[in-house]
Amino acid sequence: PFDVLVVGGGPAGAAAAIYAARKGIRTGVASERFGGQVLDTMAIENFISVTETEGPKMATALEQHVREYDVDVMDLQRATQLLPAGDDGLVEIKLENGASLKSRTVVLSTGARWRQMGVPGEDQYRNKGVAYCPHCDGPLFKGKRVAVIGGGNSGVEAAIDLAGIVAHVTLIEYDAQLRADEVLQRKVRSLPNVRIVTSAQTTEVLGDGAKVNALVYRDRVGGDSHRVELEGVFVQIGLLPNTEWLKGVVALSPRGEIIVDDRGQTSVPGVFAAGDATTVPYKQIVIAMGQGATAALSAFDHLIRVPVA
Numbered sequence: 001p002f003d004v005l006v007v008g009g010g011p012a013g014a015a016a017a018i019y020a021a022r023k024g025i026r027t028g029v030a031s032e033r034f035g036g037q038v039l040d041t042m043a044i045e046n047f048i049s050v051t052e053t054e055g056p057k058m059a060t061a062l063e064q065h066v067r068e069y070d071v072d073v074m075d076l077q078r079a080t081q082l083l084p085a086g087d088d089g090l091v092e093i094k095l096e097n098g099a100s101l102k103s104r105t106v107v108l109s110t111g112a113r114w115r116q117m118g119v120p121g122e123d124q125y126r127n128k129g130v131a132y133c134p135h136c137d138g139p140l141f142k143g144k145r146v147a148v149i150g151g152g153n154s155g156v157e158a159a160i161d162l163a164g165i166v167a168h169v170t171l172i173e174y175d176a177q178l179r180a181d182e183v184l185q186r187k188v189r190s191l192p193n194v195r196i197v198t199s200a201q202t203t204e205v206l207g208d209g210a211k212v213n214a215l216v217y218r219d220r221v222g223g224d225s226h227r228v229e230l231e232g233v234f235v236q237i238g239l240l241p242n243t244e245w246l247k248g249v250v251a252l253s254p255r256g257e258i259i260v261d262d263r264g265q266t267s268v269p270g271v272f273a274a275g276d277a278t279t280v281p282y283k284q285i286v287i288a289m290g291q292g293a294t295a296a297l298s299a300f301d302h303l304i305r306v307p308v309a
């Protein structure tokens with residue numbers, strides 16, 4: 001069995017694996033796709049001390065750094081079930097291929113995925129005007145026109161944030177009214193360069209083949225279509241944690257995030273968690289890595305306190 005088994009190979013999992021391996025304990029990482037969301041990212045400009053890099057380059061660096069250590073890297077492995085430790089003190093992780101892995105502690109770092117609109121042009125123009133993370137990509141649209149899709153808290157926060165950077169924001173909400181907290185709504189309505197459109201269904205993202213140049217929405221009341229000329233579209237209709245497989249075993253928040261304390265401890269003894277899959281606010285690489293380090297150190301702390309079975 002492992003001493004620390006990390007499930008998920010994004011920034012959080014890579015950091016957890018390195019911190020665990022540096023303690024000289026048996027460490028493994030099982031992940032569906034080593035690198036995680038970083039693989040889908042183009043420019044990264046907010047990873048402190050690295051002025052600018054690209055996602056695939058960072059993913060390669062993550063894997064190289066992990067492989068510097070004696071870590072059992074198991075790629076293309078999807079976890080489907082977690083069984084808490086019984087008398088033998090071992091947590092069991094079942095994999096889709098039928099195999100199972102046992103470990104004295106587990107770090108869950110399965111990340112999250114952005115909910116997509118599912119309209120023509122969205123896939124084609126991802127990273128070419130279609131963006132999901134205002135903290136990451138907002139500055140790329142400095143002085144340009146953007147739309148934010150989604151009038152919940154994250155959409156309205158994004159509109160307020162972007163309004164300070166870009167020339168103009170069109171905030172598009174499917175419902176008849178915004179769903180964000182009243183205080184955020186008041187703030188966004190006070191901004192001169194934000195236009196709010198409600199009862200609007202985005203139907204297409206248009207571009208010139210290389211970059212986004214417009215968005216089309218259908219007025220759900222009148223039924224007619226409108227075209228908005230712009231350079232960017234921020235989709236803010238939900239971030240879904242990859243935790244469906246943990247339901248009923250590990251305590252999750254109403255949004256499906258793994259509930260952790262400030263040491264990364266979950267509701268299950270010996271099971272820790274880190275990164276976008278957890279309740280920790282602000283989903284960013286630098287935060288996920290810090291949390292991965294925390295979870296691994298907490299796992300080590302747990303191991304030195306429990307007697308070996």
Ligand code: FAD
Nearest residue numbers: 008009010011012032033036037079111136275276284285
């Ligand atoms: P993830 O990166 O999501 O990794 C999760 C890992 O778990 C993957 O290896 C996945 O394959 C694996 N996994 C999932 N389910 C299972 C399962 N059941 N069994 C086994 N393995 C599983 N952040 C920044 O700081 N700066 C940026 O510029 C930036 N730009 C971004 C651009 C885009 C387009 C996107 C999508 C995100 C961006 N982010 C950026 C956010 C950043 O990528 C995430 O905050 C970060 O990757 C989270 O790390 P994580 O390790 O928690 O999860």
